[in-house]
Amino acid sequence: MIVERDVIRVERRIEASPRAVFRYLTESALWARWQGESAELDPVPGGRFIVRMSNDQVVEGNFISLEPDSRVVVSWGWQGHPRMPAGTSIVEFNLVPDGTGTIVRVTHRDLPPEDVLLHRAGWDMFLPRLAIVAKGGDPGPNPG
Amino acid sequence: MDALQIVSEPRRREILRLVWDRELSAGDIAGRFDVTFGAVSQHLAVLREAGFVSARRDGNRRLYRADRERLGPLAQALEAMWSSALDRLAIAVENDPNPAPPGAPSDNRGSP
Numbered sequence: 001m002i003v004e005r006d007v008i009r010v011e012r013r014i015e016a017s018p019r020a021v022f023r024y025l026t027e028s029a030l031w032a033r034w035q036g037e038s039a040e041l042d043p044v045p046g047g048r049f050i051v052r053m054s055n056d057q058v059v060e061g062n063f064i065s066l067e068p069d070s071r072v073v074v075s076w077g078w079q080g081h082p083r084m085p086a087g088t089s090i091v092e093f094n095l096v097p098d099g100t101g102t103i104v105r106v107t108h109r110d111l112p113p114e115d116v117l118l119h120r121a122g123w124d125m126f127l128p129r130l131a132i133v134a135k136g137g138d139p140g141p142n143p144g
Numbered sequence: 145m146d147a148l149q150i151v152s153e154p155r156r157r158e159i160l161r162l163v164w165d166r167e168l169s170a171g172d173i174a175g176r177f178d179v180t181f182g183a184v185s186q187h188l189a190v191l192r193e194a195g196f197v198s199a200r201r202d203g204n205r206r207l208y209r210a211d212r213e214r215l216g217p218l219a220q221a222l223e224a225m226w227s228s229a230l231d232r233l234a235i236a237v238e239n240d241p242n243p244a245p246p247g248a249p250s251d252n253r254g255s256p
Contacts, residue, residue, distance in 0.1 A: 008226055010226035010227045010230060011230075012227065012230035012231065012233075012234060013234075014230075014233065014234040014237050014238060015234075015238050016237045016238055016240070020237055020240065021233070021237055024233060024236060024237055030236070033236040034229065034232040034233040034235070034236045035229055035232065035233075104230055104233065104234075106226050106229075106230060108226065
């Protein structure tokens with residue numbers, strides 16, 4: 001039986017081609033436009049995947065597989081995290097053409113179930129800023 | 145404060161990690177931080193009020209531990225987190241001043 005609690009699935013339509021979205025998942029400077037303060041991506045299988053969040057938190061993993069313009073899979077964890085260290089969960093992005101846009105599906109699996117809250121906490125630094133950006137404002141420097 | 149605000153404070157997250165699967169006193173916890181005992185006490189009070197940690201008396205000490213049953217339902221919130229991340233991705237891609245030219249092959253190497 002699949003324990004749904006250990007898997008997170010989210011999807012969203014983006015009004016841009018899969019090719020345009022794919023670049024944002026594989027180019028360091030572009031990734032940092034939507035998550036973290038900076039990113040170091042080496043988008044080849046086995047290549048490293050690092051996203052520096054604020055508060056000195058660093059997400060680290062490796063690219064596992066890439067299919068141009070359609071799929072990116074990375075391993076995911078936090079440097080120094082006692083329960084979810086670097087590379088211990090899996091994040092998969094699927095890009096599905098939808099008319100003039102793209103459906104982006106994110107599946108985050110292999111989360112330790114009891115650690116979901118702390119994992120979630122890793123996302124919180126950029127979210128308040130996201131809300132500001134989404135309203136057209138300037139989020140200013142990252143906190144902390 | 146809502147749950148997100150509570151766990152968005154890095155020291156409170158660190159406290160949660162410390163007491164995730166063991167009991168510690170406020171003094172034990174404070175000893176691992178470079179902030180005052182009073183500051184740690186305040187964080188513990190916030191976590192207790194939210195039900196994220198429970199406390200029990202042991203002699204003249206109070207021992208704290210994460211209340212995982214209370215934390216569990218928050219799992220769904222991670223979904224909201226990814227959802228927000230995708231919103232931000234959408235904003236970035238849709239407002240890209242230099243979109244990928246149609247028909248050009250994807251360069252799946254990182255940009256400089």
